[in-house]
Amino acid sequence: MTRRPGVRLWRWRRNPLRRTSDVVEAWILLVAWVLALAGGLLAGVLTAGTMQQSADRVRAQSRQVSAVLTWEATRGTGRPTSGALVWGTVQWTDPDGSTHTGRARVPAAATAGSHVTVWTDGHGALTSRPTSRADAAFQSVLGGIWAGTATVGVVIGGAKLVRARLDHRRMGQWADEWARVDARWGRKTG
Template sequence: MRAIGGLWRWRHNPLRRTTDLVEAWVALSALLLILLVAPAVGALAGAFAQDSLQQSVREQRASRHAVTATVVRKIDGSLLEADPESASGRDTRTRVIADWTAPDGTAHHGAVLAGLDSPRPGDHFAIWTDTHGRLVARPLDSATATTHAVLAGFGAAVVTAGVVEGVRRLIVWRMVHRRYVRWDQAWERAGPDWGRTGTGS
Protein backbone atom coordinates (compact mmCIF):
# COMPACT_ATOMS: atom_id res chain seq x y z
CA MET A 1 0.00 0.00 0.00
CA ARG A 2 2.90 2.35 0.69
CA ALA A 3 4.06 1.80 -2.89
CA ILE A 4 0.68 2.84 -4.29
CA GLY A 5 0.58 5.81 -1.94
CA GLY A 6 4.10 6.76 -3.00
CA LEU A 7 3.17 6.71 -6.67
CA TRP A 8 0.08 8.83 -6.03
CA ARG A 9 2.00 11.30 -3.85
CA TRP A 10 4.79 11.82 -6.39
CA ARG A 11 2.51 11.88 -9.46
CA HIS A 12 2.32 15.70 -9.84
CA ASN A 13 4.60 16.88 -7.03
CA PRO A 14 6.94 19.65 -8.27
CA LEU A 15 9.66 18.40 -5.86
CA ARG A 16 9.55 14.93 -7.39
CA ARG A 17 12.85 13.52 -8.55
CA THR A 18 13.09 10.80 -11.15
CA THR A 19 14.59 8.48 -8.53
CA ASP A 20 11.58 9.02 -6.25
CA LEU A 21 9.24 7.84 -9.00
CA VAL A 22 11.49 4.90 -9.90
CA GLU A 23 11.69 3.89 -6.23
CA ALA A 24 7.90 3.93 -5.93
CA TRP A 25 7.52 1.84 -9.11
CA VAL A 26 10.11 -0.66 -7.85
CA ALA A 27 8.22 -0.99 -4.57
CA LEU A 28 4.90 -1.49 -6.39
CA SER A 29 6.43 -4.07 -8.73
CA ALA A 30 7.92 -5.95 -5.79
CA LEU A 31 4.57 -5.92 -4.00
CA LEU A 32 2.77 -7.32 -7.04
CA LEU A 33 5.43 -10.00 -7.50
CA ILE A 34 5.15 -11.04 -3.86
CA LEU A 35 1.34 -11.15 -4.03
CA LEU A 36 1.06 -12.88 -7.40
CA VAL A 37 4.27 -14.66 -8.37
CA ALA A 38 5.35 -16.03 -4.96
CA PRO A 39 2.07 -17.94 -4.39
CA ALA A 40 2.21 -19.28 -7.96
CA VAL A 41 5.78 -20.51 -7.45
CA GLY A 42 4.73 -22.07 -4.14
CA ALA A 43 1.77 -23.82 -5.77
CA LEU A 44 3.92 -25.18 -8.61
CA ALA A 45 6.64 -26.35 -6.22
CA GLY A 46 4.05 -27.96 -3.94
CA ALA A 47 2.36 -29.73 -6.87
CA PHE A 48 5.71 -31.01 -8.17
CA ALA A 49 6.70 -32.22 -4.69
CA GLN A 50 3.29 -33.85 -4.23
CA ASP A 51 3.59 -35.77 -7.51
CA SER A 52 7.13 -36.88 -6.70
CA LEU A 53 6.36 -37.88 -3.11
CA GLN A 54 3.16 -39.73 -4.00
CA GLN A 55 5.14 -41.64 -6.62
CA SER A 56 7.62 -42.57 -3.87
CA VAL A 57 4.71 -43.68 -1.67
CA ARG A 58 3.44 -45.99 -4.42
CA GLU A 59 6.91 -47.40 -5.09
CA GLN A 60 7.61 -48.00 -1.40
CA ARG A 61 4.25 -49.67 -0.86
CA ALA A 62 4.98 -51.99 -3.78
CA SER A 63 8.52 -52.87 -2.65
CA ARG A 64 8.22 -52.96 1.16
CA HIS A 65 6.30 -55.58 3.09
CA ALA A 66 5.19 -55.96 6.70
CA VAL A 67 6.18 -59.38 7.99
CA THR A 68 5.89 -61.01 11.40
CA ALA A 69 9.12 -61.68 13.28
CA THR A 70 9.55 -63.95 16.28
CA VAL A 71 11.80 -63.07 19.22
CA VAL A 72 14.60 -65.59 19.77
CA ARG A 73 16.25 -63.70 22.62
CA LYS A 74 16.83 -60.19 23.90
CA ILE A 75 20.30 -58.83 23.27
CA ASP A 76 22.14 -58.58 26.61
CA GLY A 77 22.58 -55.02 27.83
CA SER A 78 20.31 -53.62 25.13
CA LEU A 79 18.77 -50.29 25.93
CA LEU A 80 15.36 -49.04 25.00
CA GLU A 81 15.65 -46.76 22.00
CA ALA A 82 13.23 -44.22 20.59
CA ASP A 83 11.77 -45.27 17.29
CA PRO A 84 12.54 -42.49 14.77
CA GLU A 85 9.86 -43.83 12.42
CA SER A 86 7.05 -43.60 14.98
CA ALA A 87 4.46 -40.87 14.66
CA SER A 88 4.92 -39.61 18.20
CA GLY A 89 8.64 -40.21 18.50
CA ARG A 90 7.96 -41.60 21.99
CA ASP A 91 7.54 -45.27 21.11
CA THR A 92 10.41 -47.36 22.39
CA ARG A 93 11.97 -50.39 20.84
CA THR A 94 14.35 -53.00 22.16
CA ARG A 95 17.11 -54.73 20.21
CA VAL A 96 16.49 -58.46 19.93
CA ILE A 97 17.60 -61.46 17.92
CA ALA A 98 14.65 -62.61 15.82
CA ASP A 99 13.59 -64.95 13.03
CA TRP A 100 11.35 -63.96 10.13
CA THR A 101 10.31 -65.24 6.74
CA ALA A 102 10.66 -62.95 3.72
CA PRO A 103 7.84 -62.49 1.19
CA ASP A 104 9.85 -64.64 -1.24
CA GLY A 105 9.81 -67.50 1.31
CA THR A 106 13.42 -67.33 2.51
CA ALA A 107 14.15 -67.60 6.24
CA HIS A 108 16.14 -64.87 8.00
CA HIS A 109 17.76 -64.51 11.40
CA GLY A 110 19.33 -61.36 12.88
CA ALA A 111 19.26 -58.37 15.21
CA VAL A 112 16.27 -56.07 14.88
CA LEU A 113 14.38 -53.45 16.85
CA ALA A 114 11.24 -54.91 18.40
CA GLY A 115 8.28 -52.77 19.37
CA LEU A 116 7.98 -54.57 22.68
CA ASP A 117 8.66 -53.22 26.16
CA SER A 118 9.69 -56.58 27.63
CA PRO A 119 10.38 -58.98 24.78
CA ARG A 120 10.42 -62.69 25.61
CA PRO A 121 11.34 -65.63 23.40
CA GLY A 122 8.40 -66.54 21.19
CA ASP A 123 6.85 -63.03 21.16
CA HIS A 124 5.74 -61.82 17.74
CA PHE A 125 6.10 -58.30 16.32
CA ALA A 126 5.94 -56.63 12.92
CA ILE A 127 8.94 -55.49 10.89
CA TRP A 128 9.30 -54.07 7.39
CA THR A 129 11.41 -55.85 4.77
CA ASP A 130 11.95 -55.81 1.04
CA THR A 131 10.92 -58.76 -1.12
CA HIS A 132 14.11 -60.64 -0.19
CA GLY A 133 13.73 -60.12 3.57
CA ARG A 134 16.27 -57.32 4.06
CA LEU A 135 15.22 -54.85 6.75
CA VAL A 136 13.92 -51.51 5.44
CA ALA A 137 12.28 -48.45 6.95
CA ARG A 138 8.51 -48.19 7.18
CA PRO A 139 7.10 -46.92 3.86
CA LEU A 140 6.11 -43.28 3.61
CA ASP A 141 2.38 -42.81 4.04
CA SER A 142 0.25 -40.59 1.81
CA ALA A 143 -0.67 -38.07 4.52
CA THR A 144 2.97 -37.50 5.48
CA ALA A 145 3.90 -37.08 1.83
CA THR A 146 1.15 -34.47 1.41
CA THR A 147 2.38 -32.62 4.51
CA HIS A 148 5.92 -32.53 3.11
CA ALA A 149 4.60 -31.27 -0.23
CA VAL A 150 2.64 -28.46 1.46
CA LEU A 151 5.72 -27.46 3.44
CA ALA A 152 7.82 -27.50 0.27
CA GLY A 153 5.32 -25.25 -1.51
CA PHE A 154 5.13 -22.86 1.43
CA GLY A 155 8.93 -22.76 1.64
CA ALA A 156 9.25 -22.03 -2.07
CA ALA A 157 6.74 -19.17 -1.79
CA VAL A 158 8.58 -17.68 1.20
CA VAL A 159 11.96 -17.97 -0.55
CA THR A 160 10.55 -16.33 -3.69
CA ALA A 161 9.10 -13.46 -1.66
CA GLY A 162 12.41 -13.09 0.17
CA VAL A 163 14.36 -12.94 -3.09
CA VAL A 164 11.99 -10.32 -4.52
CA GLU A 165 12.25 -8.22 -1.37
CA GLY A 166 16.04 -8.61 -1.35
CA VAL A 167 16.27 -7.43 -4.97
CA ARG A 168 14.00 -4.47 -4.16
CA ARG A 169 16.17 -3.48 -1.20
CA LEU A 170 19.33 -3.80 -3.30
CA ILE A 171 17.90 -1.59 -6.05
CA VAL A 172 16.75 1.05 -3.55
CA TRP A 173 20.09 0.92 -1.73
CA ARG A 174 21.94 1.51 -5.01
CA MET A 175 19.66 4.42 -5.87
CA VAL A 176 20.11 6.02 -2.45
CA HIS A 177 23.87 5.49 -2.65
CA ARG A 178 24.03 7.23 -6.03
CA ARG A 179 21.86 10.06 -4.67
CA TYR A 180 24.29 10.60 -1.79
CA VAL A 181 27.25 10.52 -4.17
CA ARG A 182 25.62 13.25 -6.30
CA TRP A 183 24.86 15.30 -3.18
CA ASP A 184 28.48 15.01 -2.05
CA GLN A 185 29.68 16.11 -5.47
CA ALA A 186 27.30 19.08 -5.43
CA TRP A 187 28.49 20.10 -1.94
CA GLU A 188 32.12 19.84 -3.05
CA ARG A 189 31.41 22.24 -5.90
CA ALA A 190 29.48 24.67 -3.68
CA GLY A 191 31.59 24.25 -0.55
CA PRO A 192 34.44 26.77 -1.17
CA ASP A 193 31.99 29.57 -1.97
CA TRP A 194 29.27 28.69 0.59
CA GLY A 195 28.18 31.79 2.52
CA ARG A 196 30.56 34.26 0.87
CA THR A 197 29.17 37.56 -0.26
CA GLY A 198 29.15 38.25 -3.96
CA THR A 199 29.24 34.59 -4.98
CA GLY A 200 25.59 34.42 -5.90
CA SER A 201 24.55 32.52 -2.80
Protein backbone atom coordinates in the same frame (compact mmCIF):
# COMPACT_ATOMS: atom_id res chain seq x y z
CA MET B 1 -11.06 21.47 -0.81
CA THR B 2 -8.47 20.54 -3.41
CA ARG B 3 -7.65 16.97 -4.21
CA ARG B 4 -4.00 16.11 -3.87
CA PRO B 5 -2.64 13.51 -6.30
CA GLY B 6 -1.68 10.23 -4.66
CA VAL B 7 1.91 9.64 -3.74
CA ARG B 8 1.84 5.85 -3.81
CA LEU B 9 2.49 5.47 -7.52
CA TRP B 10 4.68 8.52 -7.95
CA ARG B 11 7.46 6.51 -9.57
CA TRP B 12 5.13 5.61 -12.46
CA ARG B 13 3.93 9.16 -13.23
CA ARG B 14 5.90 11.85 -14.97
CA ASN B 15 7.14 14.55 -12.64
CA PRO B 16 10.22 16.76 -12.52
CA LEU B 17 11.63 15.11 -9.38
CA ARG B 18 11.54 11.57 -10.71
CA ARG B 19 14.96 10.15 -11.54
CA THR B 20 15.97 7.17 -13.66
CA SER B 21 16.85 5.26 -10.50
CA ASP B 22 13.28 5.80 -9.25
CA VAL B 23 11.87 4.18 -12.40
CA VAL B 24 14.36 1.31 -12.09
CA GLU B 25 13.33 0.83 -8.48
CA ALA B 26 9.64 0.77 -9.46
CA TRP B 27 10.29 -1.96 -12.02
CA ILE B 28 12.42 -3.94 -9.57
CA LEU B 29 9.62 -3.83 -7.00
CA LEU B 30 6.99 -4.88 -9.52
CA VAL B 31 9.08 -7.77 -10.86
CA ALA B 32 10.04 -8.84 -7.33
CA TRP B 33 6.43 -9.02 -6.16
CA VAL B 34 5.32 -10.92 -9.26
CA LEU B 35 8.26 -13.35 -8.93
CA ALA B 36 7.67 -13.74 -5.19
CA LEU B 37 4.00 -14.58 -5.62
CA ALA B 38 4.31 -16.77 -8.70
CA GLY B 39 7.62 -18.35 -7.67
CA GLY B 40 6.48 -19.00 -4.11
CA LEU B 41 3.27 -20.63 -5.31
CA LEU B 42 5.10 -22.71 -7.92
CA ALA B 43 7.82 -23.81 -5.48
CA GLY B 44 5.23 -24.75 -2.87
CA VAL B 45 3.10 -26.79 -5.27
CA LEU B 46 6.10 -28.57 -6.82
CA THR B 47 7.63 -29.39 -3.43
CA ALA B 48 4.34 -30.70 -2.03
CA GLY B 49 3.77 -32.83 -5.13
CA THR B 50 7.29 -34.26 -5.07
CA MET B 51 7.08 -35.10 -1.38
CA GLN B 52 3.70 -36.78 -1.87
CA GLN B 53 5.01 -38.86 -4.81
CA SER B 54 8.05 -39.90 -2.77
CA ALA B 55 5.88 -40.99 0.15
CA ASP B 56 3.56 -42.90 -2.19
CA ARG B 57 6.54 -44.66 -3.81
CA VAL B 58 7.95 -45.68 -0.40
CA ARG B 59 4.53 -46.89 0.71
CA ALA B 60 4.14 -48.94 -2.50
CA GLN B 61 7.59 -50.56 -2.12
CA SER B 62 7.26 -51.31 1.61
CA ARG B 63 5.68 -54.51 2.75
CA GLN B 64 4.83 -55.96 6.09
CA VAL B 65 6.68 -59.19 6.99
CA SER B 66 6.28 -61.57 9.89
CA ALA B 67 9.63 -62.18 11.61
CA VAL B 68 10.90 -64.17 14.59
CA LEU B 69 12.81 -62.44 17.37
CA THR B 70 16.03 -64.48 17.51
CA TRP B 71 17.85 -62.58 20.23
CA GLU B 72 16.52 -61.00 23.38
CA ALA B 73 15.71 -57.35 22.72
CA THR B 74 18.13 -54.74 24.06
CA ARG B 75 16.49 -53.00 26.97
CA GLY B 76 17.44 -49.68 28.47
CA THR B 77 18.16 -49.05 32.11
CA GLY B 78 14.61 -47.93 32.91
CA ARG B 79 11.43 -49.97 32.87
CA PRO B 80 9.85 -49.77 29.41
CA THR B 81 6.16 -49.09 29.06
CA SER B 82 3.93 -51.58 27.31
CA GLY B 83 4.07 -49.64 24.00
CA ALA B 84 7.83 -48.98 24.06
CA LEU B 85 10.00 -50.21 21.22
CA VAL B 86 13.56 -51.50 21.65
CA TRP B 87 16.17 -52.91 19.28
CA GLY B 88 16.14 -56.64 18.69
CA THR B 89 17.58 -59.14 16.21
CA VAL B 90 14.93 -60.66 13.94
CA GLN B 91 14.87 -63.28 11.20
CA TRP B 92 12.41 -63.36 8.32
CA THR B 93 11.88 -65.19 5.04
CA ASP B 94 11.25 -63.45 1.70
CA PRO B 95 8.60 -64.77 -0.71
CA ASP B 96 11.44 -66.23 -2.82
CA GLY B 97 12.47 -68.41 0.15
CA SER B 98 15.67 -66.57 1.16
CA THR B 99 16.19 -66.03 4.87
CA HIS B 100 17.43 -62.72 6.25
CA THR B 101 18.58 -61.53 9.67
CA GLY B 102 18.71 -57.94 10.88
CA ARG B 103 18.06 -55.53 13.71
CA ALA B 104 14.67 -53.89 14.03
CA ARG B 105 12.58 -52.03 16.56
CA VAL B 106 10.38 -54.54 18.40
CA PRO B 107 8.00 -54.29 21.37
CA ALA B 108 9.85 -54.24 24.69
CA ALA B 109 7.67 -57.05 26.00
CA ALA B 110 8.69 -59.42 23.16
CA THR B 111 10.89 -62.40 24.09
CA ALA B 112 13.21 -64.54 21.98
CA GLY B 113 11.20 -66.82 19.68
CA SER B 114 8.12 -64.60 19.54
CA HIS B 115 6.68 -63.39 16.23
CA VAL B 116 6.90 -59.68 15.47
CA THR B 117 5.96 -57.59 12.45
CA VAL B 118 8.71 -55.74 10.56
CA TRP B 119 8.75 -53.74 7.32
CA THR B 120 11.02 -54.30 4.32
CA ASP B 121 11.69 -52.16 1.27
CA GLY B 122 11.68 -53.18 -2.40
CA HIS B 123 15.12 -54.82 -2.00
CA GLY B 124 14.16 -56.92 1.02
CA ALA B 125 16.11 -54.77 3.52
CA LEU B 126 14.61 -53.75 6.84
CA THR B 127 13.09 -50.29 6.90
CA SER B 128 10.86 -48.24 9.14
CA ARG B 129 7.09 -48.34 8.87
CA PRO B 130 5.92 -46.10 5.99
CA THR B 131 3.98 -42.98 6.84
CA SER B 132 0.22 -43.12 6.58
CA ARG B 133 -1.56 -41.26 3.78
CA ALA B 134 -2.74 -38.58 6.23
CA ASP B 135 0.75 -38.07 7.70
CA ALA B 136 2.30 -37.96 4.21
CA ALA B 137 -0.29 -35.40 3.08
CA PHE B 138 0.37 -33.24 6.16
CA GLN B 139 4.15 -33.42 5.66
CA SER B 140 3.76 -32.60 1.96
CA VAL B 141 1.61 -29.55 2.68
CA LEU B 142 4.02 -28.38 5.36
CA GLY B 143 7.00 -28.88 3.03
CA GLY B 144 5.20 -26.92 0.31
CA ILE B 145 4.50 -24.06 2.69
CA TRP B 146 8.14 -23.96 3.79
CA ALA B 147 9.41 -24.05 0.19
CA GLY B 148 7.02 -21.30 -0.90
CA THR B 149 7.92 -19.14 2.07
CA ALA B 150 11.64 -19.62 1.46
CA THR B 151 11.24 -18.68 -2.20
CA VAL B 152 9.31 -15.53 -1.32
CA GLY B 153 11.97 -14.65 1.27
CA VAL B 154 14.82 -15.09 -1.20
CA VAL B 155 13.12 -12.97 -3.88
CA ILE B 156 12.10 -10.17 -1.50
CA GLY B 157 15.53 -10.26 0.17
CA GLY B 158 17.21 -9.94 -3.22
CA ALA B 159 14.96 -6.99 -4.10
CA LYS B 160 15.84 -5.30 -0.81
CA LEU B 161 19.55 -5.73 -1.55
CA VAL B 162 19.11 -4.16 -4.99
CA ARG B 163 17.12 -1.28 -3.47
CA ALA B 164 19.84 -0.75 -0.86
CA ARG B 165 22.41 -0.57 -3.67
CA LEU B 166 20.23 1.97 -5.51
CA ASP B 167 19.87 4.03 -2.31
CA HIS B 168 23.64 3.99 -1.86
CA ARG B 169 24.09 5.18 -5.43
CA ARG B 170 21.47 7.94 -4.96
CA MET B 171 23.22 9.15 -1.81
CA GLY B 172 26.46 9.38 -3.76
CA GLN B 173 24.71 11.39 -6.49
CA TRP B 174 23.19 13.74 -3.90
CA ALA B 175 26.61 14.24 -2.30
CA ASP B 176 28.05 15.16 -5.71
CA GLU B 177 25.20 17.60 -6.36
CA TRP B 178 25.66 19.26 -2.96
CA ALA B 179 29.37 19.60 -3.66
CA ARG B 180 28.58 21.42 -6.94
CA VAL B 181 26.05 23.69 -5.19
CA ASP B 182 28.54 24.39 -2.43
CA ALA B 183 31.22 25.33 -4.99
CA ARG B 184 28.80 27.72 -6.75
CA TRP B 185 27.94 29.47 -3.48
CA GLY B 186 31.54 29.96 -2.56
CA ARG B 187 31.60 27.32 0.21
CA LYS B 188 29.26 29.29 2.45
CA THR B 189 26.79 26.43 3.11
CA GLY B 190 28.20 24.71 6.06
